[in-house]
Amino acid sequence: MSKGVKILAKDTEKTRRKLLQLGLLDTSKKIKKIGDYTIIPVIEPPAGFTVVETSFERVEKIKGFKERLKEFLPEGKSITSFDIIGDLAILEIPDELEEYEEKIAESLLLAHKNIKAVYKKASKIEGTKRIRALKLLCGEPRTETIYKEHGILLKLDISKVYFSPRLSFERERILKQVRDGEVIVDLFAGIGPFSILLAKYRDVKVYAIDINPTAYQYLTKNIRINKVGHRVIPLLGDCREVAPRNSADRVIMNLPKSSHEFLDLAFNVIRRGTIHFYSISPEQDLYSSKIELIKEIGRNMGREIEIRETRIVRPYSPYHYHIAIDIEVK
Ligand SMILES: C[S@@+](CC[C@H](N)C(=O)[O-])C[C@H]1O[C@@H](n2cnc3c(N)ncnc32)[C@H](O)[C@@H]1O
Numbered sequence: 001m002s003k004g005v006k007i008l009a010k011d012t013e014k015t016r017r018k019l020l021q022l023g024l025l026d027t028s029k030k031i032k033k034i035g036d037y038t039i040i041p042v043i044e045p046p047a048g049f050t051v052v053e054t055s056f057e058r059v060e061k062i063k064g065f066k067e068r069l070k071e072f073l074p075e076g077k078s079i080t081s082f083d084i085i086g087d088l089a090i091l092e093i094p095d096e097l098e099e100y101e102e103k104i105a106e107s108l109l110l111a112h113k114n115i116k117a118v119y120k121k122a123s124k125i126e127g128t129k130r131i132r133a134l135k136l137l138c139g140e141p142r143t144e145t146i147y148k149e150h151g152i153l154l155k156l157d158i159s160k161v162y163f164s165p166r167l168s169f170e171r172e173r174i175l176k177q178v179r180d181g182e183v184i185v186d187l188f189a190g191i192g193p194f195s196i197l198l199a200k201y202r203d204v205k206v207y208a209i210d211i212n213p214t215a216y217q218y219l220t221k222n223i224r225i226n227k228v229g230h231r232v233i234p235l236l237g238d239c240r241e242v243a244p245r246n247s248a249d250r251v252i253m254n255l256p257k258s259s260h261e262f263l264d265l266a267f268n269v270i271r272r273g274t275i276h277f278y279s280i281s282p283e284q285d286l287y288s289s290k291i292e293l294i295k296e297i298g299r300n301m302g303r304e305i306e307i308r309e310t311r312i313v314r315p316y317s318p319y320h321y322h323i324a325i326d327i328e329v330k
Pocket residue numbers: 128129130162163164167187188189190191192193194209210211212215237238239240254255256
């Protein structure tokens with residue numbers, strides 16, 4: 001028998017938090033429900049509560065991923081890089097650990113009960129659609145999932161469209177800059193993570209463009225799921241052909257490998273406002289040559305510009321970074 005605090009069921013969460021703060025909650029045992037009451041296990045009886053003696057079920061301790069890996073990987077080796085997208089995981093497995101890939105995947109599945117399948121990156125991100133080959137290592141043979149971020153839902157097929165959960169902070173950073181009434185052109189919208197987020201929280205008009213028909217299909221689905229159809233106009237095609245000209249207060253250019261080839265288009269699309277330019281840069285020259293190029297193209301097109309902000313979005317590969325440059329066009 002152990003000690004527990006007996007409270008009305010409706011007060012469970014509030015009391016649990018209070019006991020946790022006081023350092024009195026016994027997290028090794030499960031909270032017990034009896035009729036309209038719950039009994040919360042405690043290490044020591046707190047003052048001011050009704051304390052009872054009862055038996056509790058023990059909380060099953062789930063071994064973590066890293067802990068499981070230690071059981072079979074060579075000394076000093078581990079897996080540091082993986083993404084969880086909805087209920088699917090994508091692992092990056094170094095060649096030297098390939099022989100352990102299935103056991104590694106099983107370990108991830110066992111450690112995270114909400115993951116239903118584990119894939120491995122089987123190629124680099126390639127082609128115009130910016131997708132990569134994936135290999136199923138364990139779990140359900142399914143590539144469609146729903147990802148939640150900042151209160152929006154994004155449905156996608158991880159094998160057919162580009163999506164990165166690692167840009168979550170960047171998307172939020174852009175959202176903080178956007179004001180009601182803006183016209184935004186998302187030149188490389190994919191399944192819509194930027195477009196839908198901005199339209200969800202601001203009264204804006206967003207043109208969301210993508211050349212990949214499958215990404216466009218998910219984009220239209222996601223517009224519906226998130227109820228932003230009155231604010232987002234999806235466009236299928238090459239942005240060079242379909243982007244509205246001289247219309248935008250903000251342009252998003254998340255095609256980091258080749259966005260520099262579309263800078264002239266971005267200057268034609270923006271009326272005045274901000275261009276969010278993304279690129280991949282080597283560590284020794286994160287911004288200078290990109291800024292020079294931006295200034296040169298801006299000058300040639302007769303646009304007055306100012307570089308407002310630069311930042312590293314995330315590491316991309318050894319010695320290379322995905323970077324952002326915010327360009328103010330006057
Ligand atoms: C790196 S992904 C970014 C997608 C999305 N912005 C995101 O953050 O998830 C780039 C997207 O641009 C699309 N794309 C590539 N070239 C394009 C073009 N010329 N016109 C329109 N979309 C293009 C690809 O299909 C891909 O979905």
